[in-house]
Amino acid sequence: MRLSLLAATTLAAAGLLAAPIMAHDDEPAPARTAPVPVSLTPDQLLQPYYEALRQQVEMPVAGPNPSLSPATPLTRIAFGSCNHQSAPQHMWAQIASANPQLFLMIGDNVYGDNGWDADAGLESLRRAYALQASHPEFKAFRAKYPMMATWDDHDYGLNDAGGSFPMRRWGEALFESFWGSSDAVRSRPGVYDSTITGPEGKRVQVILLDTRYFRSDLKRMAWSKDRPPLGGYLPDDSLDKTMLGEAQWAWLEQELAKPADLRVVVSSTQVITTAHQFEGWTNMPVERNRLLETLKNRAASGLVILSGDRHAAGIYKAAHKGETMWELTSSSLNLSFGSDNDRSTAREPDPARVTKFFSEENYGLVDIDWKAKRLTMTLKGNTSATLASQTFTW
Template sequence: MRRLSPYAAALAGAALFAAPSGAENDVELSAEDLLAPYYAKLESEITLPVAPANVSLAPDRVITRFAFGSCNHQLRSQHMWAQIAATDPQLFLFIGDNNYGDQGWDGDAALTTLREAYGVQANTPELADFRARVPMMVTWDDHDFGFNDGGATFAFRRWAETIYEAFWGSSDAVKSRPGIYESRMFGSDGKITQVIMLDTRFFRSDLDTLDYTPERPPLGPYRPSGDTSKTMLGEAQWTWLDQELAKPADLRILVSSIQVITDAHDYESWEALPHERARLYAMLAGREESGLLMLSGDRHAGGIYRDAPEAGGGETLWELTSSSLNYAFSSTASNTAREPDPRRLTDFISEENFGLVEIDWDARTFTMSLRGSAGEVRVMRTESW
């Protein structure tokens, strides 16, 4: 007798439980619709993991130093939390691949490995100590979304969102809508920082893949798409972003889990949907007047990037990529040589790193740096806005 996979069994069970009977109710339901009763029952029967308690940051606090990072495997060394805390940041932005809950996943609709990964984090003493000292804001990337390179077609995304929101204690605003994007303001009196955390997973269309050729360098499987119906953020998030950029602020920090500016590789990036990147640039150019810095992760390497895209009216845009906290793949020398990039102004730092941004409000400058596993400065640059 052939056994159903966990995914197929869950989907079939949900279909039997949820599908209406009778020809008059013959309505086509999506996989997400069919799974909704299954997840409602599952949520009532289990206790989802919750992150260690986190201190808060007062909305009127002027930010002069914040840190960020990405790509943190829950089963690897957590020593970087102490290194980050030693820089005394007022805020930490955890910007994706905050765990690797998709590794070992067998396709079950319950996303057991993802819940287990969050469970490990819930009992990580280094994370608990850090969150007791440093306020955090969070967004996700693919591995803590639950599916490598996943997007809107991931059938279990709503359950992944439920797990995420329960763990990180998401705000009522985030819980009230699909996706996990959010924005907060900090500061006062001409020193207001807006932090915008995008969701580049929940709504994102599938990317176009390159044709296979054995001669192609191993720099990713995707190619820029000419299909303008594909989306990175989804219309609801685009509308929200436009509204956020119209709010008064002095400096905006825009967080994208995947890289924005670079065209130097074929992994996931905004380059894969060029019409969406042009839309982002145009929207940023039309923002209420403010400084701007973009942050990204994902790459298991980091650096400082600069561009002045025509779609953005020629404004100079800065992006600081930091990755990873504890999951390095290569060396800086080999990665820098492997991925030449005229828009990257530094080496491609491939050993463990986190990002630190220091703001001088009197000089109207921000200093971007990447710090290594011992807290040492790997790259640094100061720019004005």
């Protein structure tokens, strides 16, 4: 980690960096002593620097956004992930054509770790937000459609990073400033959030998890020329590893106990699938089972899981203790790694996936039929053509 002169000066002034001890020629050098243990984490040590930095840099903001009335009966929610600030912004018009009542940005909302150079000020992340805010397509969309957001690694600050990322507090400050986070989010570490919208009988609870700020380090796979091509991590059954951290786990249980008719649970990384070794809940099987168990024990309601991250999309299905759980993965908005859906599907066989694995640009829709208690998940391509659809009742 490289600190700027400002950072070093600020930390020294706060007594967190020791000043060199100088001895005069006619005085004996001071005896060396053992270093004083410091119980602060790296991000806590950097906090004085960030307090000073706030006074010197402009914090990017996404721009005005209409609020969603708590009384609104939601019937259509759109969402997406993996939006690069330097790539074309054509998908906003496509999503607008679907006329959603709410849009969820569920991670990698910008790519701020491109060219990341260990600068404690996360300047490349700040510039990424500023560039995204400048796009007229994005500004027009945000001015019309209510939005909620959580993050993934590339808008957190470092590829595949978790709770040990030293600059996470500044990444959080940038996120909360850009998206205009609620007072509840700003009052606690991390960016997890929840809302309940609609009258009794049509209440939709949207739960945005934070799978970055508290997550334990992942177990890496040893390099081998024969290593499978689907990621570099191994499942870790350690009981001391966490995806959400105990405070967020307790919060999630409290949220799931609230009265709601349908719950939309958002995870930036995939939940159901165990078919790859990239990031996802598959990295921590104990935590994955805890999540499925926690969702199973929710107060009576329908449930759908939304996820992103993969630069490909699909619909997933799993049975957990007699309940069928559905997950819709949508990725990416404008950073596709290809358009050969058949090749992507063949590359990652997955018994939990009930559709092809779509590698072209896409966004997701959740449509709610309250009279029939029926939910339809749809994947839309970059011309809003339907790629896949699945309906279920609850």
